[in-house]
Amino acid sequence: MPTYVYCLRTDRADPPEGLTGVDGAMVRAVHTVGLSAWVSDVADGVTATVGGVTAHDAVCATALAGGETPLPIRFGQTFPDDAAVVSELSARESVLRPRLARIAGCVELRLVMARDSVPASEEDPIEGTRTRDAASVGGDMSPEADGPGTAFLKRLARRSRADLARTVECEEVRDAVRSAATSLIVGQQPCESARGISFFPVLVRRAEVDAFRSAVAELLRIKAIRLSVLGPFAPYSFAGDA
Amino acid sequence: MSGEVFDHAPLELSDLINRVLDKGAVIAGSVTISVGDIDLIQLDLTVVLTAIETVRSAERGRRELQGDVNADVRVLPAD
Numbered sequence: 001m002p003t004y005v006y007c008l009r010t011d012r013a014d015p016p017e018g019l020t021g022v023d024g025a026m027v028r029a030v031h032t033v034g035l036s037a038w039v040s041d042v043a044d045g046v047t048a049t050v051g052g053v054t055a056h057d058a059v060c061a062t063a064l065a066g067g068e069t070p071l072p073i074r075f076g077q078t079f080p081d082d083a084a085v086v087s088e089l090s091a092r093e094s095v096l097r098p099r100l101a102r103i104a105g106c107v108e109l110r111l112v113m114a115r116d117s118v119p120a121s122e123e124d125p126i127e128g129t130r131t132r133d134a135a136s137v138g139g140d141m142s143p144e145a146d147g148p149g150t151a152f153l154k155r156l157a158r159r160s161r162a163d164l165a166r167t168v169e170c171e172e173v174r175d176a177v178r179s180a181a182t183s184l185i186v187g188q189q190p191c192e193s194a195r196g197i198s199f200f201p202v203l204v205r206r207a208e209v210d211a212f213r214s215a216v217a218e219l220l221r222i223k224a225i226r227l228s229v230l231g232p233f234a235p236y237s238f239a240g241d242a
Numbered sequence: 243m244s245g246e247v248f249d250h251a252p253l254e255l256s257d258l259i260n261r262v263l264d265k266g267a268v269i270a271g272s273v274t275i276s277v278g279d280i281d282l283i284q285l286d287l288t289v290v291l292t293a294i295e296t297v298r299s300a301e302r303g304r305r306e307l308q309g310d311v312n313a314d315v316r317v318l319p320a321d
Contacts, residue, residue: 005269008267048263050255050259053258053259053262053263054258056262057258057261057262071267072262072265072266072267073266073267073268073269074262074263074264074265074266074267074268075262075263075266076263077268077269077270079270088269088270089269092269096267096269099267110257110261112253112257197253197256199257199260228253230253230254230257233261236261236262236265236266237261237265239265239266239267240265240267240268
């Protein structure tokens with residue numbers, strides 16, 4: 001039966017007894033010489049469902065709560081069996097160990113900006129767009145009416161402009177946060193924008209999460225920003241190459 | 243206007259999906275997952291679903307190029 005991987009650690013800690021993961025399978029540890037992986041059996045093919053994603057994250061969160069900071073693995077990685085996991089980890093240990101070292105003692109916080117920070121005229125009202133598209137195709141034959149191709153491209157352009165505006169605004173916020181909490185930020189990633197939400201992840205030492213939140217709250221007191229600080233999480237956004 | 247730190251469940255779920263599907267270490271060099279037709283796509287959220295959005299954009303584009311502009315855009319809520 002295939003083996004599904006959740007996260008890696010450098011210690012040899014076993015998952016808590018009874019911990020279940022994707023599809024309710026029991027989570028166990030697979031050890032190599034220098035790394036341990038928390039894994040479970042899984043049926044062929046992993047489907048990205050809300051339940052599966054939640055279960056994956058819950059295992060990583062348990063690993064985070066139970067000791068050293070784990071290196072979270074992206075959802076959906078399976079191997080033919082435990083031996084294949086051990087083989088792959090052994091082959092890639094020189095790559096994975098520095099990543100674990102980089103996130104050691106840290107957690108990820110995600111700062112998310114709401115969509116109402118961008119003027120409504122720049123939004124992409126899908127329902128409204130659909131109405132206009134339908135009109136242009138169905139009954140409105142005026143010369144000004146857009147064809148479906150033009151409407152599609154215009155919608156893409158509107159969406160791109162709105163996302164760009166959000167990203168610019170988000171980067172300004174990120175810069176302000178960086179200035180306000182420089183000593184508390186171990187690492188951060190650029191802003192991303194999609195579907196009306198902009199966010200950026202920061203890597204913070206575990207012991208300084210509250211201090212970081214306080215610094216952000218102080219910043220927000222003097223800025224007209226709506227911001228949500230989510231976390232702490234296993235540092236998914238910092239699990240790749242630096 | 244003062245700033246505000248806010249939290250609500252839909253945002254957290256959106257963030258969870260983005261984080262777990264789109265981030266995290268890749269051990270084997272590639273990740274192959276199938277996207278459930280129901281669970282994720284029917285989430286009625288303003289979601290950061292970059293991974294899923296790629297699939298849906300391709301589908302919308304294909305349909306719109308075929309002139310079926312009303313198809314399948316309703317699953318993206320305005321708010």
